[in-house]
Amino acid sequence: xxLLVVGSIALDSIExxxxxxxxxxxxxxxxxxxxxxxxxxxxSIIGVVGKDxxxxxxxxxxxxxxxxxxxxxxxxxxxxxxxxxxxLNQAITLExxxxxxxxxxxxxxxxxxxxxxxxxxxxxPEIQLNVIxxxxxxxxxxxDTMNYWIIKKLDALMNMLQxxxxxxxxxxxxxLLTQEHYLYDASQKILSYGPKIVVVKKGEHDxxxxxxxxxxxAPGYPLKKVLDTTGAGDCFSxxxxxxxxxxxxxxxKTLKQAAIMGxxxxxxxxxxxxxxxxxELSKEKIESRFNKLKKYTQFE
Numbered sequence: 001x002x003l004l005v006v007g008s009i010a011l012d013s014i015e016x017x018x019x020x021x022x023x024x025x026x027x028x029x030x031x032x033x034x035x036x037x038x039x040x041x042x043x044s045i046i047g048v049v050g051k052d053x054x055x056x057x058x059x060x061x062x063x064x065x066x067x068x069x070x071x072x073x074x075x076x077x078x079x080x081x082x083x084x085x086x087x088l089n090q091a092i093t094l095e096x097x098x099x100x101x102x103x104x105x106x107x108x109x110x111x112x113x114x115x116x117x118x119x120x121x122x123x124x125p126e127i128q129l130n131v132i133x134x135x136x137x138x139x140x141x142x143x144d145t146m147n148y149w150i151i152k153k154l155d156a157l158m159n160m161l162q163x164x165x166x167x168x169x170x171x172x173x174x175x176l177l178t179q180e181h182y183l184y185d186a187s188q189k190i191l192s193y194g195p196k197i198v199v200v201k202k203g204e205h206d207x208x209x210x211x212x213x214x215x216x217x218a219p220g221y222p223l224k225k226v227l228d229t230t231g232a233g234d235c236f237s238x239x240x241x242x243x244x245x246x247x248x249x250x251x252x253k254t255l256k257q258a259a260i261m262g263x264x265x266x267x268x269x270x271x272x273x274x275x276x277x278x279x280e281l282s283k284e285k286i287e288s289r290f291n292k293l294k295k296y297t298q299f300e
Contacts, residue, residue, distance in 0.1 A: 002044045002067070003245040004112055005033040005238070006131050007121020007144075008101060009047035009071075011078050014273060016085035018227045024274035025057045026081065028121030028144065031231035034278050035238030035265040036119070037064040038286055040245040044112055046070045046131075050078040050100045060279070070109050074100040088229045088270075089203050108134040117245040119237060120164075122146040125156040132163050140250060142166035142241055144233070150177050162194035165250075168237045170201045183208060184215070197255070199240065201233055209259050214252055218259035219297055221267035221289060228273045232266045235278070239265030264289045 007029030013022045029047040036043045044067040051073060061068050079101035083091040104123070108131060116139035120128045128143055135141075141164045149157050150173060157177075161167065167190060171183060180186035183200055187210035190198040200208040207218040240262035247254045264286055271277040 001117070001245070001248070002042045002112060002115040003036055003040055003117040003119065003241055004044050004046065004108075004115040004135075005029050005036065005119045005121070005241075006046045006106055006128075007032060007119075007123055007234070008079060008104075009045075009049050009053075010101075011053075011080050012230060012274065013080070013082040013095075014085070014228060014230055015083070016088060016228065019273070021273045023080070025060070026231060026274060027079065028123070028231075028234045030061075030275070031234035031269065032119055032121060032238030032241075033061070033066045034064050034275060035235040035269065036242030036245070037066050038265065038281055038283050039239060039242030039261060041065055042245075043067065043242070044070060044115065046072075046106050046108065046112075048072040048074050048079075048100050048104045048106075050074060050076045053078045060275070070112060072106075074103075076100040083230075085229070088226055091230070106131055116140070116248075117241060118142065119241045120144065121234060121237075122149070125149055125153050125160040128160050129156065129163065132160070139248075140165050140241075140244060142168060142237065144168040144237055145173065145177075147173055147176055158193060161190075164195050166197045166199060167195040168199050168201065168233070168240075170203070170233065174198075174200055184210070199237075199259070201236060207236070207259050207263060209255055211255075214255070216252075216256050216259060218256070218263050219293065221263055221293055222296070223267055223271065226270045227277075229270050230274070232270050235269040236262040236266040238262075260290060260293060261286065264293065 008027040010027035012026035077099040082095040120143040122144040178186040178189040243258040243261040
């Protein structure tokens with residue numbers, strides 16, 4: 001039973017007060033699929049890259065047992081993004097070159113259309129809807145979004161929300177989408193749009209999971225040093241969905257555990273640039289931090 005991850009694949013150039021990197025592996029589908037692979041052993045990625053995409057990046061995905069059979073190689077250059085962080089909570093985009101990603105129109109292979117778990121990265125909601133229309137009775141569909149789509153493609157986004165089970169969104173985005181200041185009120189409004197569950201990401205602080213008659217906070221994992229927050233949200237959603245897929249059920253308990261696992265995989269990611277910190281990660285290290293976080297937050 002595959003967890004299908006659909007999203008962007010990019011070569012990022014990043015600058016912050018810790019240093020800079022050039023043309024490193026990035027994109028929502030990359031961060032989410034690798035993060036999920038530590039918790040679930042049947043992850044498939046769908047995205048498009050150019051002929052310039054380094055072969056070692058494909059090998060990295062395969063090393064993490066991510067199925068790359070549906071990875072599309074198109075004529076042209078891979079999507080590139082260059083950004084600078086004045087502080088690690090906010091990126092300033094300096095350059096965006098969509099390249100082959102501009103015409104990304106995924107066709108889901110027949111063997112993946114019955115995937116029970118779907119994670120749609122923060123891509124165009126029309127593409128998200130296109131993917132959903134090709135799937136055969138998935139068990140859980142989760143999607144992410146961002147301010148750009150809320151402003152530029154609100155109608156398509158609102159349509160997409162009617163077809164998903166889980167929405168991942170950050171605190172700034174949910175306020176923009178609902179025009180509600182208080183996050184609980186905003187979450188309740190999102191539930192009225194269609195999703196059964198809304199997960200509000202609040203950066204380094206915590207994550208809020210809301211559904212009907214259910215409300216849970218997952219604290220952020222305390223870190224001594226953060227090097228790069230690029231992809232942190234995607235790592236969270238990947239860890240979250242990887243855990244749910246591994247348990248093949250959606251209960252209050254698995255939602256709580258999934259939120260904690262997402263927090264932990266995201267915390268590992270920000271300890272290095274690109275996927276550097278994730279390449280040395282293991283399920284044992286994740287479980288160790290899970291137990292520590294449980295101890296930190298346990299009430300007597």
